[in-house]
Amino acid sequence: MLSSLIPLQLPSRMQTHLWYILPNEVNNKSLLKHYTQLLSQHEKDSISGMQSDELNKKNALLARTLVRTTLARYHTNNNDNTVVDPRALKFKKNLYGKPEVDWEVDDTTTNHPKLQFNISHTDSLIACGVTLNAPVGIDVEDKTRKMRHDVLSLAKRFYSSEEVKFLSSVEDTESQRKEFIKLWTLKEAYVKALGKGFSASPFNTFSIIRSDAETYNLCDQAGEWKFRLLELAASSHYAAICIEGEDGQEAMNVIVHKTIPFVEDELISI
Amino acid sequence: MASLSATSLSFKAPSIQSTRISQVLRKPSSFQSISFGRFQSSKSLRLQISCAAKPETVQKVSDIVKEQLALSADTPLTAESKFSALGADSLDTVEIVMALEEKFNISVEETDAQNITTIQEAADLIEDLVQKKPAA
Numbered sequence: 001m002l003s004s005l006i007p008l009q010l011p012s013r014m015q016t017h018l019w020y021i022l023p024n025e026v027n028n029k030s031l032l033k034h035y036t037q038l039l040s041q042h043e044k045d046s047i048s049g050m051q052s053d054e055l056n057k058k059n060a061l062l063a064r065t066l067v068r069t070t071l072a073r074y075h076t077n078n079n080d081n082t083v084v085d086p087r088a089l090k091f092k093k094n095l096y097g098k099p100e101v102d103w104e105v106d107d108t109t110t111n112h113p114k115l116q117f118n119i120s121h122t123d124s125l126i127a128c129g130v131t132l133n134a135p136v137g138i139d140v141e142d143k144t145r146k147m148r149h150d151v152l153s154l155a156k157r158f159y160s161s162e163e164v165k166f167l168s169s170v171e172d173t174e175s176q177r178k179e180f181i182k183l184w185t186l187k188e189a190y191v192k193a194l195g196k197g198f199s200a201s202p203f204n205t206f207s208i209i210r211s212d213a214e215t216y217n218l219c220d221q222a223g224e225w226k227f228r229l230l231e232l233a234a235s236s237h238y239a240a241i242c243i244e245g246e247d248g249q250e251a252m253n254v255i256v257h258k259t260i261p262f263v264e265d266e267l268i269s270i
Numbered sequence: 271m272a273s274l275s276a277t278s279l280s281f282k283a284p285s286i287q288s289t290r291i292s293q294v295l296r297k298p299s300s301f302q303s304i305s306f307g308r309f310q311s312s313k314s315l316r317l318q319i320s321c322a323a324k325p326e327t328v329q330k331v332s333d334i335v336k337e338q339l340a341l342s343a344d345t346p347l348t349a350e351s352k353f354s355a356l357g358a359d360s361l362d363t364v365e366i367v368m369a370l371e372e373k374f375n376i377s378v379e380e381t382d383a384q385n386i387t388t389i390q391e392a393a394d395l396i397e398d399l400v401q402k403k404p405a406a
Contacts, residue, residue: 051355122359141361148338148365157368184361198360202380 002034002262005083008073010113011132014226015253016241018138019070020127021062022233023055026260032058034262035065038086055123063126067119069261070128071101074115098195118192125237135244137192139185140237143178151180159183162207162219183208185240186216186227193225193242215251226252230270233258322349323393331392334369338362349390366392374400 011017026032036044039061047060068086075084090102101115119128120140129138147154151173155164163183170176186208191201207219208227216227224245232239243252256268322328332347339356341347347356353363367383370376370392376399378386386392 051351052357056357145361147361149368154365154368157371158364188360197384199381199384204380 002031005069005073005086005262006265007076007081007083008070010074010115011130011255012253013132013134014243014245014249014251015131015255016134016136016138016228016243017130018127018230018239018241018254018256019066019130019259020125020140020232020239020256021066021259021261022125023059023062024124026058026062031260031263032061035061038068039064040087059121059123059126063119063121065261066126066128066259067117070130070259071115071117074113074130094195096195096197096200098192098197120188120192120239122237125233127232127239129241131243135193135195137189137194137242138239139188139192140232140239141181141185143181143231143236143238145181147177147180151176155180155183158203159187160204160207160219162209166209182229182238182240185238186229186242189227189240189242190218190225193244224249228252228254230254230256232256232268322390323397327393327397328389330373331370331389331396334373335366335389335392338366338369347389349393350388352388354387370396376400376403 008017039047043064047057047064050057050060052060065086068089071089072084072086076082077084090104091099092102093099098118101117103114114133115130116132116134116136117128117130118136118138119126120138121127122140122142124142125140127138127140129136152164152167155167159167167176167179167183170179187203187206190206190208191198191203194201208216209219210216214229216229218225218227224247226243226245226249228241228251230239230241231237241252241254245252254270256270258266258268328349335341335351335353335356335358336343336345336347339358339362341356345356353366358366363386364383367378367386371378374396376396378395378399382395386395
């Protein structure tokens with residue numbers, strides 16, 4: 001018998017809650033069947049229509065499950081403080097195709113804080129970032145990912161000149177590859193947080209610079225975009241988070257959990 | 271109609287690229303063999319909308335995609351195959367664009383790069399850009 005979903009406390013204003021699933025850990029057939037039952041008809045059709053192998057379909061299922069169950073846990077029914085039904089959540093896309101929750105404003109039976117979310121996944125990790133009232137973008141990447149092209153050639157073609165300068169200064173090829181991927185996740189996270197599609201902010205039109213070991217910033221930025229770069233799952237993945245802060249705000253705070261919906265949460269110290 | 275020159279044609283048809291039409295009106299000597307056959311300037315203009323990229327271009331694009339995504343040689347790939355359905359993420363797509371630029375010696379605009387989602391779209395864009403290049 002599966003446990004019911006446990007309610008969650010909302011993120012604070014400058015906080016991102018990051019939830020991730022490792023697909024390799026989720027293989028129980030009846031659990032996966034339970035997850036399928038949480039999806040909308042559209043989501044189910046979309047997954048069964050995928051021209052992909054079973055692993056990709058499973059990951060698509062886990063991604064939708066992660067989004068629905070996680071967001072549901074931040075919403076409780078007013079009468080008994082139980083978590084709302086994940087099936088009840090509706091989604092829509094903004095003008096540029098970025099997915100967001102579609103709130104039914106006249107529903108008074110549940111509380112609905114203005115949560116924002118963004119997902120990203122690789123073959124082996126699916127992540128969902130959640131914020132309160134702050135546009136958020138996340139991107140995850142396998143740390144060992146090898147590019148087919150020379151890293152500097154890719155950077156010269158797609159990144160900004162400041163970023164190329166930085167990458168060129170990294171002497172070791174392996175470190176250069178890692179820095180390229182870190183920058184990739186940070187740049188993706190920013191564009192996804194902006195939510196206007198990739199054509200609105202081509203990668204060579206903005207620079208993300210590292211100011212010290214842990215801090216990344218947007219050069220010449222309009223607005224207060226905050227970045228965090230983390231390593232997840234036994235350092236197998238880089239995860240970049242970008243949120244739009246408020247003037248004068250401190251750095252972003254991140255709380256990370258590994259989760260298997262309805263089974264367990266594990267708080268990850270970062 | 272007989273006095274209409276290719277260079278003055280600039281209208282945009284809703285569902286086809288305008289350059290496709292300008293190809294039709296080019297003089298036969300610079301005309302690429304597109305599926306609807308040779309065009310002779312003395313004959314009346316017959317526009318065919320199904321002017322897809324050459325099969326060789328589609329094949330070359332497929333080969334590049336297969337290589338980038340490490341797909342096995344016998345993976346069923348059609349012109350309509352979507353990169354995302356084949357397992358490509360945004361970094362893969364960017365590498366595919368770069369490989370296509372190298373292979374065909376073209377330059378893809380950022381906005382065009384974002385709009386390539388299938389093999390057919392990539393092939394069509396390539397032929398568009400190759401055809402637009404100034405004569406050597």
